[in-house]
Amino acid sequence: MDVSTRTKTLTRLGPVLLAYAAFIALGMPDGLLGIAWPTMRLDFGVPLDAVGMLLVAAVTGYMTSSFLSGALVARLGVGKLLAISCALTGTALIGYTLVPQWWMMVALGVVAGLGAGAIDAGLNTYAAAHFSEGLVQWLHASYGIGITIGPIIITTALTTYDSWRLGYRIVAGFQLVMALAFVLTLSWWRDGHEEQTDGPREKRLTDYKTPLAETIRRPRVWLSVALFFLYVGAETSLGLWAFSLLTEARGVAPRVAGLLTGSYWATFTIGRILAGLYAKRLGVDLLVQASLGFALLGALLLWLNPFPLANLVAVTLVGFAIAPVFPALISGTSQRVGAHYAANTIGMQMAVTGLGASLIPTLIGVLARRFSLEVVPVVLSLLFLTLFILYRLAMTPRVENGNGQVA
Missing domain, CATH: 1.20.1250.20 (MFS general substrate transporter like domains)
Incomplete structure (x- = not known):
């Protein structure tokens, strides 16, 4: 070489x-x-x-x-x-x-x-x-x-x-x-540092210099931002409230509940590593929808708790299922909003993750105090269902001109 x-x-x-x-x-x-x-x-x-x-x-x-x-x-x-x-x-x-x-x-x-x-x-x-x-x-x-x-x-x-x-x-x-x-x-x-080929280089989303004020006027941008707010809230909520739900509401021994909660983050990390192998083959669209579908199934299983090992299966399933969602949503930003607005949108998406991670678990805590900790899987089921619906709306066909703008 x-x-x-x-x-x-x-x-x-x-x-x-x-x-x-x-x-x-x-x-x-x-x-x-x-x-x-x-x-x-x-x-x-x-x-x-x-x-x-x-x-x-x-x-x-x-x-x-x-x-x-x-x-x-x-x-x-x-x-x-x-x-x-x-x-x-x-x-x-x-x-x-x-x-x-x-x-x-x-x-x-x-x-x-x-x-x-x-x-x-x-x-x-x-x-x-x-x-x-x-x-x-x-x-x-x-x-x-x-x-x-x-x-x-x-x-x-x-x-x-x-x-x-x-x-x-x-x-x-x-x-x-x-x-x-x-x-x-x-x-x-620097964009453009890659090996040059004949003809013009394909324009990347970081090449666009779209004003932020123009970006925030696009409804699709806010729909994409909402996906991140709800997703991060759901991801954080299960990690935060699983231990309390299992020990205080369902009588699971603290050591076992700790292992179950740990399995959530363990399968979450493993899921992202494995997703790197098949993400391109499946495509972002199918990957996100399948992941949210299985996450909804896991949340419903945690809600209904129909058999002794349901808690373990549900928590593990949700952790593994949602693992690819956040990176896939990042990769698919330009598909949802158009390349012209993608760079600004990614920043806005990342900004609301802090809000989602704090407000949604807090809301679940308020509801749990008012009713019971059994509201945790109920809210999670509603969140994953809402995410699935919003994602389908975000991916509805749109027309984009040659400058990366949605017409």
């Missing part, structure tokens, strides 16, 4: 591998707070529920940068945006370990959220434009690896060195390394 061939191969594979590494790094901080919080709050002298302030700050930053990511990609380019975002996140995580006052920690939460949101939306935008459906599935499986590694790092830091700060500094180091990697590989992330 000559130098030219090796260079071309690296240029094609480099962004894929670096994107996977970035998504691992993106997932790592999300696995820290839950384990570090008991020690962290004692160091800052704040009550147990003060974590809500930090979460709100982070979600605010995340939603802001995600929503604006289309405009930021158009102005800065994907490579520069990712480099800046990783640097922001790494700096904020280091700042957590240095500031003496809680309000400073909360302020840094906004910075960390800004960085994470731009990384998430920026990489998803690039992946939707350049990666196959299977590669996008594996990209999101990489996040699962990161969120698994994070708790290991923080647990080791606490048990071996009695320091949550060390764990955060290690993860911050990964973020800063990623920032440097993006700086050194800026040429990889």
Whole structure:
């Protein structure tokens, strides 16, 4: 293999591998707070529920940068945006370990959220434009690896060195390394860097510079955004409420319920890895509809609970079924709204994931307190049914002109 061939191969594979590494790094901080919080709050002298302030700050930053990511990609380019975002996140995580006052920690939460949101939306935008459906599935499986590694790092830091700060500094180091990697590989992330062929290059969704104001006037865009709001809410709700449902409402032993809840996330991660093998063969449309159909079946099984092992089968089935949905929805954004509006739409979709992940589980909690925890599978069934219907509406035939706009 000559130098030219090796260079071309690296240029094609480099962004894929670096994107996977970035998504691992993106997932790592999300696995820290839950384990570090008991020690962290004692160091800052704040009550147990003060974590809500930090979460709100982070979600605010995340939603802001995600929503604006289309405009930021158009102005800065994907490579520069990712480099800046990783640097922001790494700096904020280091700042957590240095500031003496809680309000400073909360302020840094906004910075960390800004960085994470731009990384998430920026990489998803690039992946939707350049990666196959299977590669996008594996990209999101990489996040699962990161969120698994994070708790290991923080647990080791606490048990071996009695320091949550060390764990955060290690993860911050990964973020800063990623920032440097993006700086050194800026040429990889420019549209048009691929090997040139005769004739004009096919226009990618990241080539469009559509104003955000134009995008938000499109009904199909908001329909696509609604899919993400409801999907992430459903995904998070089962992970959050499964343990309580099984132990408090159905008398399942805590250890068994813990294993069942763990099986949800385990099959979820496995499902994304396997989906990378068959996503292209099935196509985004069939993959999403089949996944939502099986998820609905699993939610109904959890609701009816007709036989002793129904809980195990239902939770495992839902986890495996929904695994490919989020990456597939990302890959199919341009099919739903048109390439002209896809980059901005992906940013908006990522922005509402924070809302869906917080509001829908909270609503289920309110309903469970008013009625019983048995509302959990009922609401999940309604969510998956609604998602299936909305997706069919989003994929209704449309006319698109040569500029990637819906006529």
